[in-house]
Amino acid sequence: AQSVTQPDIHxxxxxxxxxxxxxxxxxxxxxxxxxxxxxxxxxxQLLLKYFxxxxxxxxxxxxxAEFKRSQSSFNLRKPSVHWSDAAEYFCAxxxxxxxFYFGTGTSLTVIx
Amino acid sequence: xxxxxxxxATLVQPVGSPLSLxxxxxxxxxxxxxxxxxxxxxxxxxxxxxxxxxxxxxEVPQNLSASRPQDRQFILSSKKLxxxxxxxxxCAWDRGNGELFFGEGxxxxxx
Numbered sequence: 001a002q003s004v005t006q007p008d009i010h011x012x013x014x015x016x017x018x019x020x021x022x023x024x025x026x027x028x029x030x031x032x033x034x035x036x037x038x039x040x041x042x043x044x045q046l047l048l049k050y051f052x053x054x055x056x057x058x059x060x061x062x063x064x065a066e067f068k069r070s071q072s073s074f075n076l077r078k079p080s081v082h083w084s085d086a087a088e089y090f091c092a093x094x095x096x097x098x099x100f101y102f103g104t105g106t107s108l109t110v111i112x
Numbered sequence: 113x114x115x116x117x118x119x120x121a122t123l124v125q126p127v128g129s130p131l132s133l134x135x136x137x138x139x140x141x142x143x144x145x146x147x148x149x150x151x152x153x154x155x156x157x158x159x160x161x162x163x164x165x166x167x168x169x170x171e172v173p174q175n176l177s178a179s180r181p182q183d184r185q186f187i188l189s190s191k192k193l194x195x196x197x198x199x200x201x202x203c204a205w206d207r208g209n210g211e212l213f214f215g216e217g218x219x220x221x222x223x
Contacts, residue, residue: 006155034212036212036214041219042217043202043214043215043216044156044204044212044214045214046212049211051210092212094210095210099158099161099169099171100158100204100206101158102148102156102158104154105156
């Protein structure tokens with residue numbers, strides 16, 4: 001069965017510190033992988049996506065993610081966090097024309 | 113340009129009342145459309161998806177139903193709301209490149 005696991009419900013980091021959000025997936029075929037960000041009361045915005053090729057993908061707002069097939073992981077990283085990065089982050093897996101499955105999300109708090 | 117709209121944005125309904133949430137996509141044709149529900153601390157739950165008019169797939173048996181009367185319109189309904197139906201409902205459109213584009217969401221509170 002397809003599923004996405006985000007083991008960290010909530011993470012707090014200091015502004016300027018590095019960030020890594022974990023994501024593990026289970027999918028029958030070669031998946032498309034995504035990270036979305038959600039500000040309070042808003043819809044979701046795509047940060048980055050992986051379809052194939054280079055396993056390190058760059059996204060908007062300085063985020064990057066690395067696909068590791070052997071670990072079934074797609075962790076999100078940012079070298080230096082800004083206060084505006086505080087939000088809810090969702091990892092997702094799926095393919096066009098099929099269902100997309102989301103993790104339960106990781107809430108990020110940034111302290112000055 | 114391509115846009116997706118949901119309404120109403122906020123809704124407070126009593127238990128047992130009906131529900132209708134509407135989602136409309138503009139600037140595209142034959143989109144794949146999705147309804148998700150986001151409950152506090154539970155992430156996004158896929159409720160329904162549709163690949164065309166009249167074609168609805170249900171992910172989770174529940175008190176809700178969906179319809180797609182027109183190519184770019186996707187409606188989420190209930191005949192009798194339950195307390196557990198409260199949540200943030202998100203409509204999304206698959207642009208065909210694997211990216212989901214989300215609407216602004218509809219917050220439903222059932223009292």
